[in-house]
């Protein structure tokens with residue numbers, strides 16, 4: 292009798308604990324959805340570290356509910372990237388250029404890119420068929436190590452090999468979200484820049500935004516702004532135009548897309 296009482300008492304306590312945990316998770320999920328919708332409408336993030344905690348803990352149910360309500364799920368990845376950009380911006384900007392590494396996805400290449408694949412990524416020949424050569428040249432002139440990456444495993448390998456003190460990554464929302472999480476887990480200040488047009492092949496990047504991030508630093512106690520740097524603005528526009536002028540044919544895009552499908556990212 293006493294044993295049965297003990298069992299039912301334990302069950303009651305466990306039930307109460309489960310209920311409290313369930314209510315807490317449901318409340319956090321609702322908060323996560325509300326914060327995501329706020330970001331969706333206003334691009335504002337309230338208490339970034341708390342929001343990041345909620346989104347990391349409850350990403351799956353939040354994504355699912357947003358999908359049910361017809362909101363694009365990518366918004367969660369975009370928000371997580373934005374939060375990490377805010378949280379790590381100061382440390383990234385205080386890291387000298389020559390201690391930073393940048394990873395550019397291979398999908399930005401021209402479909403007729405002649406660059407070979409090497410153990411350290413694609414070796415750009417700066418042929419002028421896309422803007423990667425110009426971006427790489429600009430970043431390397433500052434001291435960056437630049438890699439054109441065929442997949443996320445290269446990023447981890449190069450970071451372990453060269454030990455940069457800060458990392459800048461370019462890619463689609465899912466890729467950048469996962470990459471920035473990995474770099475953050477290594478304790479590295481990380482910044483992410485999203486592709487303007489993603490899709491694995493013949494993608495595009497807003498070069499002004501990317502160069503602004505590449506050059507970001509405290510200059511005279513001010514954040515670097517590319518609008519105040521006419522020379523870099525002109526360079527960014529020149530680099531951008533390379534993608535426009537060398538737009539590949541439909542056949543080239545299709546055949547490159549087929550080969551990209553064969554590459555495991």
Ligand code: SF4
Nearest residue numbers: 404415416418421424
């Ligand atoms: S500039 Fe672009 S297309 Fe030319 S080699 Fe470099 S990555 Fe390839």
